[in-house]
Amino acid sequence: MKFNSIEFWLFFGVIILIYRFLPKMFQNRLLLVAGYVFYSSWDWRFLPLLWISTVVDFILARNLHRSTEHSTRVVVLAGSLVVNLGVLGLFKYYDFFAVEIVRITNYLGADLAASTFGLGLPVGISFYTLQKLGYLLDIYYSRNEPPANIFDFALYTCFFPIILSGPIERSTHLMPQILATRTIKQSDISEALYHVFSGLFRKVVLADNLAPIVNLIFSTDPRALSGPECLAGMYLYTFQIYFDFSGYSHIAQGIAKLMGFDVMWNFKMPYFASTPSEFWNRWHISLSSWIRDYIYIPLGGNRLGKIRTLINLTITMLLVGLWHGAAWNFVVWGMFHGCLLVAYRLIELWAYKRNTASISANGIGNCLKVFLLFNLIAVGWLLFRSDSILQASVMLWRGLTDYGTTNLFYYSLVSGAVYVLPMIIFEAWIFLSGDVLIFSRKKWYVQGSVYGLVTICLMIFQPVGSNEFIYFRF
């Protein structure tokens, strides 16, 4: 059941109808059952894993909360980290590391055979594992208390709008909403409509129609592509992944809003960022803030001197890369972003020392910074999307050295412009207004007209055979 499928909306229609007429406690139970039904529609075989990990974490959290001795708390926390990261590691990373270690040892002269499990990746595991870990760490740091009822905790781990691809909610934000009586204001509906239409448009009309062009370019031998074709593939993927993932997050926010839940923003116009740290404050916000709060700051953050800050930034981004998947291109992509953060930090320090920071603070300077960063981010996405580092390197090299235009390039360029430009203009308007919900505050006939046109686009531009969200793979 994908968010962009008819069956999901039939499912959601039934759930929301029943939900509206139930008292709060039964609402939570309904949402829990709906979460399990939704999850099992993807792969019911991994449902027991979710149940077991929920029970284990619930018990660990209660023990963590009850314990007063520091050593006991540390042991319980360590146990919870081992359990959660162990499960994640087994399913997501074991095969990759087993194969790579054997490959390296064989290269050094040994003769070993890798024993892999081939278990398959439980959908959403990277997201719900971080969400549960955040919960346990919040209990450890006494930022939150565990709920008395295991079903409320189970709903926290299996809330269907967010279980598959986030946003990775914080226990301090979502849990109180689960425990409280929720009310749905009229303005919530306007906001929900905005999120749902915006999200579906991004996914169905934009990302899914860019995908076939991107796939064609990336499935072609890069040596057979012209430079502009390589660049077209890189830039179109830059937009595809953004619209795909931000589309999912918007829909998640919208459907949660219709049930009275406030789910955190995951994207805030990231391609208008002018520095890498600003980019990560706008891109996949729930992950980057999670990593910042639970990894970067505990590592020392920027409190332990310049060198240590740069090391912490690199480690953090390496982990972000690895979180996305067990493959070298993700590791390299993480490292690339780590290097970007370090380089920008060094330039900032240098500019601060020379007192030249104000030079780039004017409008044109800022636009140039946004443009430069956007291109660097796009190179990062090239690493992310390529099947190998070699493919990414050849595509980048050809993009920089070959200027022959082709039919495919013109086709990609104009198609890209048709799909991407209207949304970029819309986002620029929101960015300049400084109000992310400005459109949901417009008059009803303005909203109605735009949503009507969006609905027509959703029907016409829905590809035959719908595509999965890219981030479901992570």
Add this chain to the structure above:
Amino acid sequence: MSSFTSDSENHWMTVVMILAIVLAAEVTLRASMPFVSGSLKHIKEIPCAAEKLSKSDGLRILFLGNSMINNGVDVKIIREKLENKSMSIINVVKINPDGTDLWDWYFLYKNYFLIQSNPPDLIVLGFRSDFVDDQRQPNPSRLAANFSGLRDLPELIDFGMTGRSDIAEYLYASSICLYAHREAIRNRLMDWMVPYYRENTSKIGTNAWKAKSEAWGEVQEEHSYRRLESLLRLVRSKCGMVVLVAMPTRNKYALKKEILLTTEKSNAVLMDLRDVRGLSEANFIDAVHLNAAGAEVLSQELGERLTYILFSIGNAPRDNLPAR
């Protein structure tokens, strides 16, 4: 500030507005369907063509397929060929909606031709191996919009359209034209706006097909032809005959042994035209479609072989089959 603050209590009005806009677009589309694409126009003409064929005297031949048949078969050449061999009256209809496969052809035959008082005597079905096997996935929107109705849903499910999303799409497409004909509308719009649209869309289609068949080939060793068998049975129930034509493509494909067994079991004829003398790479405009010169070569060969088949059958498929 007030102009930026919509009255949030008016969200019902917003919903009504959305519905009104969608309804207006739906009505407009229904009124202007034949203008959207050549293929839709062709599909709209099928009932008329079926009726005309039914009312005609002599041998009734239906050429059925997709753009491979459209590009590759010149019915004029075939008719001349057959008539030159003293087959007195030949009535030929060529039905070839774009992108269709056996899912569509089965229901197209059943719902447009089988219901006529005189169904076709001979059906010449042009295919590439994957168009007719059971493992091919249906296009629920196309089926619902053009070739089948809600009453066909049980049969579709029996044929393997069991996915929840497929069934939901089928039901949705049955009621909303805007959604059901989205491919045609999108192609029309994008063709108008984007340079080299057709050429590259065709490339994208081939690429997606290649990726799909590679992935599918890894897991799918077995091929079955239950749906094809049903079509052959359906045609036979009206004393018709089917000639399955394996069409030529730029890269030759394999014919599975199961398809040979199925045609043999159903008394159909399998005509292997994958490799026709006189056809070269230069006769293809892309991986699967012939150019005019290629169509002439193929039609000559097809006409020749059809003549041979019709003459060599001891018992004609129907009383009105011309005598030797």
